[in-house]
Amino acid sequence: MAVDYPKRFGWVGLGAMGFPMATQLLQNSSANLWIFDVDQRVLNRFASDAPDGRVRIATNAKQVADESECILTIVPAGKHVKEVYLSPEVGLLAGNTSGKVFIDCSTIDIETSKTVGDAVKMSDPQNSVAFFDCPVSGGTAGAEKGIITFMCGIAAEDEKFPLIHAILKTMGKSILPMGGRGLGLAAKLSNNYLSGIIALATSEAMNLGMKLGIDPKILSDCLDKGSAANWVNSTVNPVPGVCPDAVTSKGYEGGFKVQLMEKDMKLAAEAAHNAGAKLVLGETAIGAYVSAASDPRYRDKDSRVVYKWLVDPRD
Known part of the structure; x- marks a missing residue:
């Protein structure tokens, strides 16, 4: 047309x-x-x-x-x-x-x-x-x-x-x-809710495998071939060096700021509450992003910096 x-x-x-x-x-x-x-x-x-x-x-x-x-x-x-x-x-x-x-x-x-x-x-x-x-x-x-x-x-x-x-x-x-009307945003909030949780889960899984002795690149390639395959792992893996061209390997500079992920996760939780949709993982994931976004070491960094929040020693 x-x-x-x-x-x-x-x-x-x-x-x-x-x-x-x-x-x-x-x-x-x-x-x-x-x-x-x-x-x-x-x-x-x-x-x-x-x-x-x-x-x-x-x-x-x-x-x-x-x-x-x-x-x-x-x-x-x-x-x-x-x-x-x-x-x-x-x-x-x-x-x-x-x-x-x-x-x-x-x-x-x-x-x-x-x-x-x-x-x-x-x-x-x-x-x-x-x-x-x-x-x-x-x-x-x-x-x-x-x-x-x-x-x-x-x-x-x-x-x-x-x-x-x-x-x-x-x-x-x-x-x-x-x-x-409004369903574009409904899709986006659903998307970012899932994306935020996947990034956090990928960070945890990478940290687990690395603690057990697996090289991070080998581990990421393994995840990519199995049932845990996901876009975050293969494109913007939270561990620096795994995806050399990603912001996660460039000091987490640029990308989608962690405080924006915090905002979107909260918006998704609010929308879920209003719609009567049960969330099981949301509260824990939101807490992680709130904590990372409030830490001056991570604020304004790409949201996958939640990996650093997870593994870095607390003050």
Whole structure:
């Protein structure tokens, strides 16, 4: 199905994921891009690296909305999403929203996303504006390569999905329609809950095998061939040196910060409570990430630094 692809995009949030995602959007489309972030330095860096004439720096989120046909947002938490969209005079919804598409890729609680989505719809009396929750998975390395997964709060048969698919395909490999509003976030919270537990379990298993005398690379290769095979072990093993190109072998610098994993695990637990879904492992795993994120040795490091929290001597 042919889609009316936007010629002018807006982007709010150029953090660890947003920066490479927006870069991919520029590289894989001919559209122009209006950008905004609270950090002026990152705005200047992005604009200086961009093709001539295709990127403009906005003074606030409102200008991004005014100047764009499709606006993507990716910020750390629900309170930031509210600020970006709902701030009087300078937020996205203070601008012209008529006929526009808003795609929020942030990982936040479902209730906040629905509140913001309602406000987006109410901002346009003609009811021609659209809002979708489309959080992402695949890490900064995946974002830099354009191979991340988008979990989209939209049904496959929705008339807007071909457009959403075409836009997100410039930045990712898998564009998954999860069935409807809020279900993109439902999938992402489920994903990160499992990912966080797998990383912790992989750390424990690696530590166990190493304590018993197995070389860590040999152990990782063994796990990869058995019933314990998982993406964390094979791609970003928590033990430094096992995956030489991963952030875990580079001082845990970059990647998905441990405090963000703490946030997402708590959001998943809250969602489970609200839905009446029983969690057995959640409390213990959350406790591990809370402890690691509160330790200055590990805070701001990639979340797989939970391995170091596990094996390093406590103060």
